[in-house]
Amino acid sequence: MIVIAVISMKGGVGKTSATANIAASLAKLLGNGAVGVIDLDPQNSLHLHFGQSFQVGGGLAAASVMDTDWADEIYCSEYGVDCVPYGDVTEQEREAFEELLETQPEFIGKQLYASGFAQKRVVLIDTPPGPSVYLRQASQCADVALVVLLADGGSYATIPAMETWLEEMHIKRPELKSMYVFNQVDGMNALGQDVIEVVRLHLTSRVVRSVIHVDESVAEALAFQKPVAAYAPHSQASHDIDHVAKQLMQYVVQ
Amino acid sequence: MRIRESLSGLRERYRWSSKSNLNAQYRYGLPNRLGDKFIDAEIWSLPGMVLLVAVIGALLSIFLISVPFTLHEQFFFSLVFGGLALYIRRYVGTLITLILIFMSLIVSTRYIYWRLTETFSATFDFDLLFGAGLIIAELYAWLVLVIGFFQTIWPLKRKPVPLPEDTTLWPSVDIFIPSYNEPLSVVRPTVIAAMALDWPRDKLKVYILDDGRRDEFREFSESVGVTHVVRSNNFHAKAGNINAALPNTHGELIAIFDCDHIPTRSFLQMTVGWFLKEKQLAMVQTPHHFISPDPFERNLDKFRMMPNEGELFYGLVQDGNDMWNATFFCGSCALIRRDRLLEVGGIAVETVTEDAHTALKLHRLGYTTAYLGIVQAAGLATESLSAHVGQRIRWARGMAQIFRVDNPVLGRGLTLPQRLCYANAMMHFFYGIPRIIFLTAPLSYMFFQAHVIQASADLIAVYALPHLIHANVANSRIQGKYRHTFWAEVYETALAWYILLPTTVAVINPKLGKFNVTAKGGMVEREYFDWQIAVPYLTILGLNLLGLGIGIIRLFWWNADEWGTVLLNLLWTIYNLMLLFATLAVAFETKQIRRHWRVNMKLPAMVRLQNGRTMSCNTEDFSEGGFALRLPAHLAVEAGEHLHISIFRGDREFSFPSVVAYNNGHVLRIKFDDMHMEDYQMLVAATFSRGDAWQEWLGEHKTDHPLTGLKEVFQISITGFTRFNSLLGEYIKKYYSSIKARREQA
Known part of the structure; x- marks a missing residue:
């Protein structure tokens, strides 16, 4: 099992959409059921990308607090990706869950193995932006930290903080790899192109070669509760995500 | 290199690099196995063996060329030899190519020997007059065939040499883009692409050498940041233009691009390595590649469907020259070392083909030149047949001038292979007279009953036909990917009349004639028939039609005693008519409406x-x-x-x-x-300057079959025939209606 933690220092970079779409693309690549996603973001929106508007179980937060197995919380979507949603929880439940995570730093990792996700080829964990208990949990069990960036000044400014954090992580867990991917890139934006060029120059092979272009289809796909590959297979974003997924796998296998 | 090593080298190289569409059975068949055994045989390691075999081979060849045969013996000999050639030509391997060439040499030389010794009129008469013309034409064709074999026997297929990691070791480069009267829209992409070449910024300078001294060009140069260079006169056209820029520029290497040849960004990365590796190297040439159809391709609607006229030269001949250190400079898409160029006094100005002449001067000083058969630039082809003809006239005149003022066969400093390569390049342009002779030779019999070959028809057939078949089989083997069989005849026929005079004049007085710039990037606004170009051919065509008529009459009704000879001449006339109609098809200029050429990519x-x-x-x-x-x-x-x-x-x-x-x-x-x-x-x-832009160009066509080539030419000639007929119909109609109108007025 390869665990990829999808992280960012800054909100609004399209991280959740990227996680869902990359997962769907990996499922096309590796086969139905080979890919799982875990939503560690209290926004609880990851499952929406896989056609789950209705609530089946309570989600992983509630299940964890009640000390039950995650196995009942797994949704097998029609897009070949199995998803464990965060769940719709009350404020008290969330606080209780976060306290649990605080006290047991390897809780998520253990749950992953207990839930049957251990058979998956790849598991992606979506995290909320910035430092949090969720980020700590994800980085404890991940093989790869995938950093999602926008090609703008704001994202660029967060890179030093991200690199410092990754370095600290690296001391604890030397096996943790890290990769950067650009999301919502606009080819007409000169600043954006420059940012990409500069980041590539500094981080060299740690930047995924393909970028994900800004594309209205991604937002529209969410409205239709589908991965973009299912909603608009010929869109540029869909092609980009396929490339990113492939390059990610190549990098991980290395 | 010893012959055995070189042969096995050839064999291996061919076997692994061949992308031929032949099946495995033709790779490992009986002739291949026998060939391998022959090459690997132990006897080659015996001292003196190679020499012994060479001597025996030479004696045997002389015997085969000169032994007199009766009609039946010659027929039997041709049957065996021809059958063998047709059998082995299907098999892969350089050894087999060499055998085919060798067989063609024997049979063709045997034909020429027979012609010279047995078929001449004993007395000085009409027959001798016509016969002498024909034999000169045939000797010319034979010589071009033989030297051509030598020239292309082992194409070098040079690969790029990687540059050192340390960019401080890379030489500085000046890019020269000479222009005279071309519009800025043609020059602009070339300049932009030259600026985008992958090379350290501080070691790359781009110069527009503007002989038109245009303000528009100066403003453009300033706006993009390249240097606009002008001079006070226009002496010696392009060569003078480049020479004038030499004193004020300083790059160690000079890359020259015609103003419409857009380089890819990898041009310098591909070519410069050789200069660092080979100290004696003076020049590297890359192919000229055209994104628009030349007049042949356009008017015959054959663009990208078969190798074009230039492909033989850049696909095969230059690579063959490279083997003999005789790569020619072609004026554009090339890189020259400044110090070597200055040593020969800059670009040559004595002749109108300054490029080939400059390379000749470099070779004379013992410097080497190289050819890299990787397309690293693309340009526009000449847009009309008359412009194309004009360009070829210049080349032909220039080569004839070099022949006179700086003869490569005789002058000092060249190796024998270099002399042969240059000789062939020059002789190639003297095809004007021989081609016209071939187009009219059968008529001298039809009209005047001159026996240009003093032999019976069946004897001529058993000597001449094997010669033609072997030569075409061998040439198709060597050139197939780069030129389809019989197409050379179409190209030559179309140009023969026009280069005849310039070459002759230049040989008599090299100073006559002026330089004409090749116009590019224009439009052919409507379809028309280029009468001016076609008139000489219409004349020859008319004569051949008359000859055909007389021939048919003579076959059955009148003077029908020599029906064999009549038949032979009839066939020849028909073949000529085929070539002439194909030429006419080229003269129908089709529309070229787009100002910007669409490039498939x-x-x-x-x-x-x-x-x-x-x-x-x-x-x-x-x-x-x-x-x-x-x-x-x-x-x-x-x-x-x-x-x-x-x-x-x-x-x-x-x-x-x-x-x-x-x-x-x-x-x-x-x-x-x-x-x-x-x-x-x-x-x-x-687009244009991408490194991978023209990657798939050279040798992209299927190897031809001689009969397919014949079919293609035949189809083109039918097109020419029908187009010309409908044109005549129109003229006749117009003529009658004008007569009618006049009558009605009266």
Whole structure:
């Protein structure tokens, strides 16, 4: 099992959409059921990308607090990706869950193995932006930290903080790899192109070669509760995500 | 290298590099196995063995060439030899190529020997007069065949040499782009692409050598940051232009691009390595590649469907020359070392083909030249037949001038192979007279009953036919990928009349005649028949038609005692008619309406609509005006709608604001909105100057079969025949209606 933690220092970079779409693309690549996603973001929106508007179980937060197995919380979507949603929880439940995570730093990792996700080829964990208990949990069990960036000044400014954090992580867990991917890139934006060029120059092979272009289809796909590959297979974003997924796998296998 | 090593080297090389469409049975068949055994045989290691075999081979050849045969013996000999050649030609391998060449040499030389010794009129008469002309033409053809075999026997197929990691070791380079009267729109992409060459910025300078001294060019140069160079006179045209720029520039290497040859960004990366490796190297030449059809391709509607006229030279001949250190400089898409160039006094100005003459001077001083058969630039072909003819006249005149003022066969400093390569390059342009002789020779019998070959028809047949068959089989083997059989005859026939006079004049007085610049980037606005070009051929065609008529009459009704000879001459006349009608087909100029040429190129692309949706797709073709995109699915846009197009080159994205010109659901054609200089630079970077732009060019065509070549030429000639007939019909109609109109007025 390869665990990829999808992280960012800054909100609004399209991280959740990227996680869902990359997962769907990996499922096309590796086969139905080979890919799982875990939503560690209290926004609880990851499952929406896989056609789950209705609530089946309570989600992983509630299940964890009640000390039950995650196995009942797994949704097998029609897009070949199995998803464990965060769940719709009350404020008290969330606080209780976060306290649990605080006290047991390897809780998520253990749950992953207990839930049957251990058979998956790849598991992606979506995290909320910035430092949090969720980020700590994800980085404890991940093989790869995938950093999602926008090609703008704001994202660029967060890179030093991200690199410092990754370095600290690296001391604890030397096996943790890290990769950067650009999301919502606009080819007409000169600043954006420059940012990409500069980041590539500094981080060299740690930047995924393909970028994900800004594309209205991604937002529209969410409205239709589908991965973009299912909603608009010929869109540029869909092609980009396929490339990113492939390059990610190549990098991980290395 | 010893012959055994060289032969096994040849064998291996051919076996592994051959992309021939032949089956495995022709790779490992009996002739291949026998060949391997022959090469690997132990006897070659015995001292003196190679010499012994060579001597025996030479004696045997002399015997086969000169032994007199009766009609039946010659027939039997031809049957065995020809059958063997036709059998082994299907098998792969350089050894077999060499055997085919050897067989062709024997049979063709045997024919010439027989012609010289047995077929001459004993007395000085009419027959001798015509016969002498024919034998001179035949000797010429034989000589070109033999030297041609030598020239292309082992194409070197040089590969690029990688540059050192340390860029401080890389030499500085000046890019010269000479221009005289071409519009800025033609020169602009070349300059932009030259600036985008992959090379350290501080070691690359671009110069526009503007012999037109135009303000527009000066302003453009300033706006993009290249140097605009002018001089006070226009002496010696392009050569003088380049020489005038030499004292004020300082790059160690000079790259020269005709103003319409757009280089790819990898040009210097590919070529410079050899200069660092080989200290004696003075010049590296790369192919000239054309993105628009030449007049032959356009008027015959054969663009990219078969090798064009230039492909033989850049695909095979230059690579063959390279083996003998005789690569010619071709004036553009080449890199020269400044110090070597200065040593020979700059670009040669004594002749109108300054490029070939400069290379000759470099070779005389013992410097080497190299050919790299990788397309690293693309340009426009000449746009009309008359312009094409004009260019060839210049080449022919120039080569004839070199022959006179600086004869490579006799002058000092050259190796024997170099002399032969230069001799062939020059002789090649003297085909004017021989070609006209071949086109008219059978008529001397039809009209005057001159026996140009003093032999019976059946004897001529058993000598001449094997010669023609062997020569074509061997040539098709060597040249097949780069020129289809019989097409050389079409090209030569079309040009023969026009280069006849210039070459003759230049040989008599090399100073006569003036330099004409080849016009490019223009339009042929309507279809027309180029009468001026066609008149000499119409004359010869008329004579041949008359000859055909007389021949048919003589076959059955009148003077029918020599029916064999009549039949032979009839066949020859018919063959000539085929070539002449094919030439006429070329003279019908078809429309060339687009100012910007569309270039077929499949590039990854993206469409972004105004509503933010995108579609990933590929380009079909591009021009300076816009792109055509092949859509993977329906896209709801209509003509006039604005959108963005992105083209990808590796990691880089080039984005262009555009307008939809046309959308049929499968193909979307877009025009660029107003382009600024920056957009334009991006367009050139995304398209013309890509390193992989013209990668698949050389040798992309299937190896031909001689009979397929004949079929192609026949079809073209039928086209010429029908087009000309309908044209005549129109003229006759017009003539009658004008007579009618006049009568009615009266």
